[in-house]
Amino acid sequence: MTQSFDALIIGAGQAGPPLAGRLTAAGMTVALIERHLFGGTCVNTGCTPTKTLVASAYAAHLAHRAADYGVVISGAIAVDMAQVKARVNAVVANSRSGQEAWLGSMERLTVFRGQARFESANTLRVGDELLTAPQIFINVGGRARVPKMPGIEKIDYLTNTSMLALDSLPRHLVIVGGSYIGLEFAQIYRRFGAAVTVVEKGPRLVSREDEDISTAIRDVLEAEGVQVRTGAECIAFAPHADGASVHLDCTDGEPEVIGSHVLLAVGRQPNTDDLGLDRAGIAIDEHGYITVDDQLRTSVPGIWALGDCNGRGAFTHTAYNDFEIVAANLLDGEARRVSDRIPAYALYTDPPLGRVGMTEAQARATGRPLLMGTRPMTRVGRAIEKGESQGLIKIVADAGTQRIFGAAILGVGGDEAIHGLIDIMTADQPYTTLQRAVPIHPTVSELLPTVVGEMQPLSPT
Ligand SMILES: Cc1cc2nc3c(=O)[nH]c(=O)nc-3n(C[C@H](O)[C@H](O)[C@H](O)COP(=O)(O)OP(=O)(O)OC[C@H]3O[C@@H](n4cnc5c(N)ncnc54)[C@H](O)[C@@H]3O)c2cc1C
Numbered sequence: 001m002t003q004s005f006d007a008l009i010i011g012a013g014q015a016g017p018p019l020a021g022r023l024t025a026a027g028m029t030v031a032l033i034e035r036h037l038f039g040g041t042c043v044n045t046g047c048t049p050t051k052t053l054v055a056s057a058y059a060a061h062l063a064h065r066a067a068d069y070g071v072v073i074s075g076a077i078a079v080d081m082a083q084v085k086a087r088v089n090a091v092v093a094n095s096r097s098g099q100e101a102w103l104g105s106m107e108r109l110t111v112f113r114g115q116a117r118f119e120s121a122n123t124l125r126v127g128d129e130l131l132t133a134p135q136i137f138i139n140v141g142g143r144a145r146v147p148k149m150p151g152i153e154k155i156d157y158l159t160n161t162s163m164l165a166l167d168s169l170p171r172h173l174v175i176v177g178g179s180y181i182g183l184e185f186a187q188i189y190r191r192f193g194a195a196v197t198v199v200e201k202g203p204r205l206v207s208r209e210d211e212d213i214s215t216a217i218r219d220v221l222e223a224e225g226v227q228v229r230t231g232a233e234c235i236a237f238a239p240h241a242d243g244a245s246v247h248l249d250c251t252d253g254e255p256e257v258i259g260s261h262v263l264l265a266v267g268r269q270p271n272t273d274d275l276g277l278d279r280a281g282i283a284i285d286e287h288g289y290i291t292v293d294d295q296l297r298t299s300v301p302g303i304w305a306l307g308d309c310n311g312r313g314a315f316t317h318t319a320y321n322d323f324e325i326v327a328a329n330l331l332d333g334e335a336r337r338v339s340d341r342i343p344a345y346a347l348y349t350d351p352p353l354g355r356v357g358m359t360e361a362q363a364r365a366t367g368r369p370l371l372m373g374t375r376p377m378t379r380v381g382r383a384i385e386k387g388e389s390q391g392l393i394k395i396v397a398d399a400g401t402q403r404i405f406g407a408a409i410l411g412v413g414g415d416e417a418i419h420g421l422i423d424i425m426t427a428d429q430p431y432t433t434l435q436r437a438v439p440i441h442p443t444v445s446e447l448l449p450t451v452v453g454e455m456q457p458l459s460p461t
C-alpha cells in the first residue's frame with residue numbers, strides 16, 4: 001500500500017530533523033526515513049565522539065605538563081582506554097537519544113526505519129512500504145572514502161567509524177591522510193600514549209590552509225612526538241606480523257612504516273550510490289554529489305538535497321545552514337542562498353585552528369589591494385598566562401573596502417575567538433568597527449582590534 005504525505009525526508013542527520021520540525025509545525029504531514037543511527041555522522045561517528053576524545057586527550061596532556069604549572073602528581077599518569085571509550089559512548093548515547101525522543105514526540109511526523117530508495121520522482125520505497133509526497137528532501141550524508149590503493153584489501157584498516165570501537169591503545173597507529181580527521185586522531189592517540197605516524201601524499205599537512213599555518217600545525221604535532229611523512233606519493237600496504245606495513249615513497253625517511261593499526265582518513269564520499277537517484281532523474285556530479293542550485297534545489301522540481309550529500313559544505317554547521325536556507329525559502333517567503341554563506345570551520349587539534357573566509361593565498365588571487373596583520377600567540381597575554389602560547393593570529397583585509405577577507409586563529413581558544421570576525425564579516429562592516437569595540441581582558445579576542453590596527457599593505461609576490 002502506498003502512504004501519502006506532504007513531505008518526505010531521507011536521513012536523520014543535521015538538516016533532516018530540524019526541517020521535520022519546521023514542516024510539521026507549519027501543519028504538514030511528514031515522513032522521515034533513517035536507515036541507521038539518529039543524529040547521523042556528527043553525533044555518532046564524527047564531531048561528538050571525536051571532540052569528546054579530544055577532551056580526554058587534553059586532560060592526559062595537561063597531566064603530563066602538570067609540573068609546568070607547579071602541580072605535583074605523584075605516581076604514574078595512565079590513560080584507561082576503556083574508561084575513555086565509556087565516556088565517549090555516554091556522551092554520544094545522550095545526544096542520540098535526545099534526538100530520537102524529539103523526533104518521537106513530533107506531531108504529524110511518522111518515522112520509518114530502513115533504507116529509502118527512489119521509485120520515481122515522488123515515491124520512495126522503504127522495505128515493503130511505498131511513500132509518496134510532492135516534496136522530498138535528501139539529507140543522506142556521507143561515509144569514509146576507501147580508494148583503491150595497492151594492498152588495501154589485504155590488511156585490516158580502520159576508518160573514523162571503526163576507530164571508535166577501539167578500547168585499547170594501538171602500539172603504533174599509522175594514519176593515512178593529513179587533514180581534519182587524520183590530524184585530530186593523530187594528536188588524540190599520541191596524547192593517549194601510542195606511537196603515531198601521519199602519512200600524507202601531498203607536500204604538506206592540511207593543504208587547504210596557507211603554508212605558514214600548515215607548518216605551525218606540523219610543528220605542534222611533531223613537538224608532541226607525532227611522526228609526519230609528507231610527499232608519500234606511492235603508498236602500498238601489506239600484512240605484517242606486527243600488523244601492517246605501509247610502503248611509502250617519500251622524499252626522505254624510511255621507505256616503510258610498520259603499524260599495529262592503520263587508519264584511513266583520505267576524505268569522504270556521499271551516500272548517493274544506493275538511493276535510486278536515476279529512477280527519479282536526479283543529477284549528480286562525477287564524485288556522486290547531488291547537483292543543487294543556490295537554493296539547494298536538485299535538477300528535479302520538488303526535490304532538494306541538504307548537507308554533505310550536495311557537496312556544498314562538509315560540516316555540521318553547513319548542513320544545519322542548508323536546513324535554514326530551505327526552511328526560510330519554503331516557509332518564510334525569504335530568498336536565502338548558499339552563496340551568501342561565509343565559509344568558517346575549526347580544526348580541533350590543540351591548539352585549535354579557527355578559520356573564516358579566504359586564506360591569504362585566496363585573497364591574493366582576487367588581485368585586490370590587501371592589508372594583512374599577524375601576531376604570534378607568544379604575544380597574547382591570555383595564552384601566556386595559560387601556558388599555551390603556540391600558534392598565531394592572521395587577518396587579511398581588502399585595503400579599499402576595509403572588509404575582512406579572511407582570518408586564521410591557530411591558538412588556544414581560536415575556535416571561539418574566530419567568531420568575532422565571523423560576526424563582523426556577516427554584518428558586512430569594515431574592520432575599523434572592531435577597533436571601536438571594548439573587548440574583555442584577558443582574552444584572545446582582545447587582540448583582534450590590535451591585529452587589524454597593525455595591518456600592513458601586502459606586497460604582491
Ligand atoms: C571524524 C569526523 C569528525 C567530524 N568533526 C566535525 C566537527 O568537529 N565539526 C563539524 O562541523 N563537522 C565535523 N564533521 C563533519 C560532520 O559530521 C558532517 O558534516 C555532518 O554530519 C553532515 O551532516 P549531514 O546531515 O549532511 O549527514 P549525516 O550526519 O551523515 O546524516 C545522514 C543520515 O542519513 C542516513 N541515510 C543515508 N542514506 C540513507 C538512506 N538511503 N535511507 C535512509 N537513511 C539514510 C544516515 O544513516 C545518516 O544518519 C566530522 C566528520 C567526521 C567523519
Ligand SMILES: NC(=O)c1ccc[n+]([C@@H]2O[C@H](COP(=O)([O-])OP(=O)(O)OC[C@H]3O[C@@H](n4cnc5c(N)ncnc54)[C@H](O)[C@@H]3O)[C@@H](O)[C@H]2O)c1
Binds near residue numbers: 345
Ligand atoms: N573539525 C572539523 O570540523 C572536522 C573534523 C573532521 C572531519 N571533518 C569533515 O570531514 C571531512 C573529511 O575529512 P578528511 O580529513 O578525511 O578528508 P580531507 O578531504 O579533508 O583530507 C584528506 C587528506 O588525505 C590526503 N590523501 C588523499 N588520498 C591520499 C592517499 N592515497 N594517501 C595519502 N594521503 C591521501 C589528502 O591529500 C588530504 O590531505 C572534511 O572535509 C571535514 O568537512 C571536519
